[in-house]
Amino acid sequence: MTTRVTVWNENRHENKNPVVRDIYPEGIHGAIANALKGAGYDTKTATLDEPEHGLTDEVLNETDVLIWWGHLAHHEVADEVVEKVKKRVLEGMGLIVLHSGHFSKIFKSLMGTSCDLKWREADDKERLWVVDPSHPIVKGVGEYIELEKEEMYGEHFDIPAPDQLVFISWFEGGEVFRSGCTYQRGNGKIFYFRPGHETYPTYHNEQIQRVISNAVEWAAPVGRKYPQYGNAKPLEAIKDK
Amino acid sequence: MTTRVTVWNENRHENKNPVVRDIYPEGIHGAIANALKGAGYDTKTATLDEPEHGLTDEVLNETDVLIWWGHLAHHEVADEVVEKVKKRVLEGMGLIVLHSGHFSKIFKSLMGTSCDLKWREADDKERLWVVDPSHPIVKGVGEYIELEKEEMYGEHFDIPAPDQLVFISWFEGGEVFRSGCTYQRGNGKIFYFRPGHETYPTYHNEQIQRVISNAVEWAAPVGRKYPQYGNAKPLEAIKDK
């Protein structure tokens, strides 16, 4: 069965800033969704200002992998929607958190840390080095991906140690960053991927699109029944003591 | 400087159940605190029904490692206290979560998962096997610790994969459990340790006391300055593009 992807975007910069609108006339969500459709995924989009932020029970239940881009309006995302997304992740839905999504409620809630970092908007060159060449997320990607200009994110990045560290970024201004990180949470798989500041055409880059597409494949649910929790009868006899 | 420990206990079973009071006449917190004093730590206790649950700013600021036992009344712990404890952990305070503390607000918030599990009160024998003999937490501990009777906790335990898995429990009724788990969160170190149901004399067991004492040593703060987050000037010149 084709993996079903929902690309969620806060979609505010696009409406405020002509620079962003010029780069992403269909929104960041539109650009990513188009790339994923091209890769063969069954892809929808959802945005903050739709009812329930476009993430109704129906949409979530029919989503195998959710992609998340937010920045200005993290605080406007309703807590109950965050709780529903989290429940779906623990049940197996894949989650790909992009760039400034590091500060989204859903990412912070799944990580348990502040998710804080250093940042700078100064046209730094970024070079993302592959540090795990065995990982399916880097299929078809060279030794590094170079982005002529990006926002800088620098360490210390306050996240739990990733289960798998896939990319490390080099920045022109002298910093490094763990920029491709996987996590397992419950039955679900999470990938954090750093690049994608709204004023740069990062999501039009084919290597970046390839990573996101690979991550969708990797994060797709295994499809097992949810484990049984709570009171459990013994499977073996217990002696009287 | 001597490591300063605060042993926090909800202290409700002790007041309700004579069986528990007989085993722990000074409360679970008292038993653990006595063992830690004996090991040379500067040890205090705090309980749920004290003002601010005994965890005032002053107490938290003077605590290097906090030990947490709770069960019946997780929901009575004030969210603002949980937030203050979490902030202190991210700043470097060690945290040792015991047994039913797996469902405490503070542990769930730091883990990002449901922390659910299977359980049974049926006098199972438990045998905790050491799976990382290089870890300082198992100093002075044999190949396994055997507890004649304990509550069973069984997999799947819905936690993030531990940074280091130190103990795995065998239960008489047929289950296994990841019963000694370390996590790094921010500047702080966390140890989850499974045993300690209130109706058994587990915290009087010298091997269990030894593990908790070792964990205090291991979890003590490194004492570095908190990293700087936010906007950062470049350390190297960035070219005009």
Added chain:
Amino acid sequence: MTTRVTVWNENRHENKNPVVRDIYPEGIHGAIANALKGAGYDTKTATLDEPEHGLTDEVLNETDVLIWWGHLAHHEVADEVVEKVKKRVLEGMGLIVLHSGHFSKIFKSLMGTSCDLKWREADDKERLWVVDPSHPIVKGVGEYIELEKEEMYGEHFDIPAPDQLVFISWFEGGEVFRSGCTYQRGNGKIFYFRPGHETYPTYHNEQIQRVISNAVEWAAPVGRKYPQYGNAKPLEAIKDK
């Protein structure tokens, strides 16, 4: 392209012991290969007593995932074949090491440890609990797999901490074991899977077959170019100092 599997077996017990031959008339390699063919993989077998142990350059170059079962004759495997297999793993070939293969030259060489363990042949019941429900290796598998009789392997198992711990075994005689472990080495992925003593019909168990089949899928090479090592020209100008 269909994943190409080679099932390697030392094939000695089958020739010496009628009990084993009765359970595996086509050899352990034959039983596993039949299951994998049934799952749609392009599957070959190779055994110790063939020239070059059946692992010629041609065979290795056309193998995406190698499965390894050995026990009595680890020392008879030629060092140069071990080196060739290791090189292929680092280049990306998947490797699935089964049961007593824990003591094979190839596994010990890739792990860097003694790979020693406790063992007992006493018809223990084994129950393999899934501890990572998000992992593709447990697709279609229940909360646990129960084997009525198996050889016991017990902790401490002297391996590096697995990158991902997928199964933990419970044994009737009181032990536990990390029985499903993944490792990344170079461009290659490795899965160690415990069950499969030669005198029990373990590889005829459908759940065990399912795990091996899932592991083949998971371990298949990503297919990237091997990274470039050695002297490297700078990608950015370096200032005179």
Added chain:
Amino acid sequence: MTTRVTVWNENRHENKNPVVRDIYPEGIHGAIANALKGAGYDTKTATLDEPEHGLTDEVLNETDVLIWWGHLAHHEVADEVVEKVKKRVLEGMGLIVLHSGHFSKIFKSLMGTSCDLKWREADDKERLWVVDPSHPIVKGVGEYIELEKEEMYGEHFDIPAPDQLVFISWFEGGEVFRSGCTYQRGNGKIFYFRPGHETYPTYHNEQIQRVISNAVEWAAPVGRKYPQYGNAKPLEAIKDK
């Protein structure tokens, strides 16, 4: 008891190259040993050209933590000495591998990979960023350590994913590197630390000395009895089937 350290150095560059001799008149081993003596450790040195490379059974048995620096003459280290060092590490001796020691027999044997990397001698500036502020190895260290000139080591570094990643290096020429990595092997703890090319005064840098000193403390043996391996009697009755 004071931790006993042996600093092992191949000590060849010092004898061939006046530049190196000027920087390290007592050898690299002498510089490191002096720093560790200053930090209060019971410190000895040993070098390649001594009988048994200075690593007799007596020396190894009285060493809690071994520090290793080699480059030109890895192949001259006798295999039997490597085997003895490895056995001691698995039994609990700490091991700190420095810089070009990444290609030593002992490190490759404990890692199981090629340990290959990119390199360049071009006076790159190196900046080592702390990515795990909770780790005792970074006690007293700032957010980063800056080295005005160093040899570059770049990714991909062909090592197993570290158990804990402590430092990531930024290089002026555009590369990154996992430059502080911990591993657990058997009862022993290993720390790989990148800096220290022989033509730069890196080991005179106080922050670098501090990291090595912290690593000694961290890697010191836990002092448990070696686990029992091999045939094991059941701890619980096994039913007839």
